[in-house]
Amino acid sequence: MKLNKTEYDPKLNSYEVVIAGGAMIGTAIAWFLISNRDFNGKILVVEKDPTLEFSSTSRTNNSIRQQFSNRLNIEISKFSSNYILNFKSYMENDERIPEIMFKKIGYLYLADDIKKLNLLKQNQKLQNSLNIPTKIYDQNSLLEKFPYLNVKNLIGGSYNNYNEGYFDSNTIFNWWKKKAAEKGVEFIKNEVTEIALDSNKINAITLKDGSKLKIGSFVNATGTKASTFDKTHFLRIPVEPRKRYTFIFKTEAKINNSVPLIIDPTGIHFRSDGNYFLCGCAPEFDNTAAYDDFTIDYELWEEKIWPILANRIPDFERIKLVNAWAGHYAFNTFDQNGIIGPHPEFINFYFANGFSGHGLQQSPAVGRALSEKIIYKKYRTLNLKPLSPERLIEKKPFLEKAII
Ligand SMILES: Cc1cc2nc3c(=O)[nH]c(=O)nc-3n(C[C@H](O)[C@H](O)[C@H](O)COP(=O)(O)OP(=O)(O)OC[C@H]3O[C@@H](n4cnc5c(N)ncnc54)[C@H](O)[C@@H]3O)c2cc1C
Incomplete structure (x- = not known):
């Protein structure tokens, strides 16, 4: 089937960052990147079903809690709740942005x-x-x-x-997407089917219609499909x-x-x-x-x-x-927590996967942290290193006893 040009095709053949998966997590990362003054580049978000019908995001329960057993998960939720409560100021005080319902x-x-x-x-x-x-x-x-x-x-x-309690995640998602698009992020309906690896990085990605794109960095935000891009034996994404x-x-x-x-x-x-x-x-x-x-x-x-x-x-x-x-x-399946950060070997391959039952509430903190890691090569605010994929190789679970 010939794809409709505007909806499916990227405008360029090279991007600073390509994000596979345009639901809550992928869109959060796109927004935090493009709204950071130190980021200079083009971003492409590839989402195979922009209606998000079968994504976790559209079937979520919208709840947020502070009652975790791990300090880092609590710190993540503290930032997220603050972000929800002050959404407008975090979104550049844009007058169009409403208060977010938070019960x-x-x-x-x-x-x-x-x-x-x-x-x-x-x-x-x-x-x-x-x-x-x-x-x-x-x-x-x-x-x-x-x-x-x-x-x-x-x-x-x-x-x-x-x-x-619970909050209106839909409005947050819509504004992230809308404002990111206004600042130049491209959102297309397509699917990332392949990544091409060099000795220590990803060189290019392939879309469903066979077209190839050069990339600076690649982010895997594909939800339940996270293991699609497993290429090495030593790192399997257990999602x-x-x-x-x-x-x-x-x-x-x-x-x-x-x-x-x-x-x-x-x-x-x-x-x-x-x-x-x-x-x-x-x-x-x-x-x-x-x-x-x-x-x-x-x-x-x-x-x-x-x-x-x-x-x-x-x-x-x-x-x-x-x-x-x-x-x-x-x-x-390893420890029911997010797997966040760069691949230990392929330096421009980033993960934001495995959130199990608490990815929605973690999305602001994940978006902010991963954007820092991509831009500065280190975390500046919350250090999410304990959630990095290295722990899978080292077989050291991230201990969180309050799993729902
Ligand atoms: C019933 C239920 C209740 C929940 N309740 C809560 C809650 O109360 N609080 C909370 O914090 N969390 C909750 N969660 C978890 C939360 O919804 C998820 O962690 C979060 O939405 C994950 O977002 P995501 O963007 O990572 O994944 P998804 O929303 O699943 O999005 C992944 C996207 O990637 C796309 N994709 C996949 N492969 C490709 C590809 N190769 N190329 C392009 N696109 C691709 C898919 O089409 C999909 O849209 C709940 C989840 C469920 C299912």
Whole structure:
């Protein structure tokens, strides 16, 4: 099929930076690069489906938390929440830019045994030391604060609503893309199919129609397809699609509309979503999903998820399911955290992959950090070295115990 010139074809045959993947992460990187005064060059973002229909970005739950167990993940979220709250000033005080909706309903982690509670206490200590005011609740104080909860099998929980909740990521994405395009970033509908490696760098990339482009740097922001460009035996990107369901429901019961994002000890999580509620969970067997499998398991909802919800909040006995979707995490099977930074051997090959369930909230920090690494060859603000691909070769996981 002959491709339509304007939509599919790059204008040039050489770019300073080519980014494969134009969803949240790829677009963040493009924006932070082009808006940096020290960057001088042309950027091309190649996205195979600009509707983003099957991307993680368009199936996300939009939540952000500070309650991580790893200092770096907390620092990343601190920057991201600040960025969301001050979006307009970060976007050059452009008068067209609105306030970003950020509902700070908080996250509530529940514990039904001492081991889980001790982990929450350990995390709380670290969070408090970084000025995140997470509090630990025992069974009684849980009930006092959240009277709609059934606390029978619980021994406690941790709660924080300082800069935790959910936000309007769509508006952020749209403005990154719009302003990046205004500053000259090219966004095309196409696919990067090949990279050509020299002794220590990528020389060129190939697009789906066979055209070749010279590049200064290449960024892999392809979500679940991250391993497409694995070329060496010593570095494999351990990312695969894993299904996650989202169920939206409503209830006639008089329960308030700021139920925090509750992480139940069973592993499912749920929260208010305006006048509705949102519940997220993994399939019964959490294996690699086929790239095109977005079917929804309604039996799981009926037989497992709803009973868990109704057990935790008795008002959820009477609910009506109003919407549901399946999405894919770009699941990092090694340690479920982002893989960020340059390839240890091919110096102009950058990764921004494997974000699993927390890439949306990390996108401002990742965009900023990777743009610094590309421009200055080092991190200037947050040092994301612990998330670099070297850890895969050294077999040293990035330890994050609070994975959702
Ligand atoms: C159900 C669900 C709920 C989630 N909830 C949250 C949450 O509450 N908070 C949070 O922080 N995160 C959440 N996440 C995770 C978050 O959505 C992702 O980490 C984030 O959106 C990843 O963005 P991305 O740009 O890396 O990947 P994607 O959004 O998957 O985008 C990758 C893009 O690359 C394109 N592409 C692939 N290969 C090529 C190629 N060769 N050439 C060109 N283009 C290519 C694809 O078409 C795709 O559009 C959730 C994810 C899911 C699935």
